């Protein structure tokens with residue numbers, strides 16, 4: 133190989149680019165992964181959530197052929213991580229703690245070096261580096277060392293570095309930790325652009341809004357085991373509560389309003405501090421039930437808001453139920 137011009141082809145016959153089936157990994161007596169199964173289709177984002185020590189890095193190490201599983205099967209881009217580790221490594225890009233840029237080299241030198249390590253000749257390596265510097269808006273900073281970059285620039289260089297070899301799958305480790313809101317947005321848009329072009333992403337993050345925005349599916353790990361998986365909406369539906377919050381008009385007696393809601397078969401909770409009534413609902417039609425119940429006792433809602441559970445609600449509920457690693 134000399135050009136790095138084209139993506140290295142995946143072998144998957146179907147659409148699945150990341151697959152782990154019943155993967156376990158033990159370190160001595162510690163079971164870091166316990167029969168974990170995940171999968172991600174081409175051009176989608178799979179987010180891994182979990183406390184420190186939950187097994188996220190171990191799973192990424194297995195999937196990138198850095199660490200053999202103790203049992204189970206894993207494949208990336210259709211290549212088996214145990215039998216074809218070299219093929220796997222050619223097709224993955226790593227960021228954050230999964231990889232590193234050399235602080236002694238400039239941004240451009242880092243990219244050139246990576247391209248050379250991947251087998252490009254010097255000219256093609258320089259061309260690939262310049263292409264990525266332009267794509268990530270890093271030309272102005274190309275001659276500087278990463279240590280002088282802002283957090284946002286550093287993450288962009290990190291992501292650019294992971295893309296040198298045109299990977300089919302990238303592993304993004306906490307890509308926006310510590311970034312200001314506009315840099316986060318910028319990085320999210322870059323990731324969305326890559327995904328729209330067919331790159332598959334495995335994302336580990338502590339930020340649930342990040343998983344909510346970027347991930348097509350989410351797997352929650354705890355003590356090495358999968359404790360939940362699904363789309364963000366599916367996870368919210370399993371443990372989250374939807375609520376209606378009513379602010380009765382100033383003249384209304386809140387106790388009368390509560391009684392009316394209760395008679396309609398729902399359970400109101402008075403929030404005295406805010407002067408509101410919070411009602412947990414099962415279905416959207418319950419909003420109409422609340423309005424009708426109030427109307428029957430002559431009370432109008434000065435304000436009415438609808439609360440969806442957040443991914444934070446889901447995660448806190450799940451994480452509190454699950455055992456933490458000792």
Ligand SMILES: Nc1ncnc2c1ncn2[C@@H]1O[C@H](COP(=O)(O)OP(=O)(O)OP(=O)(O)O)[C@@H](O)[C@H]1O
Pocket residue numbers: 159162164182183184185186187188189190191457
């Ligand atoms: N090489 C190793 N030898 C022994 N134990 C290990 C090794 N690597 C990981 N572990 C243990 O396996 C468990 C899972 O660790 P892992 O790093 O995968 O968790 P994590 O979810 O990535 O956590 P973090 O968010 O802190 O990176 C932890 O108890 C950790 O101490």
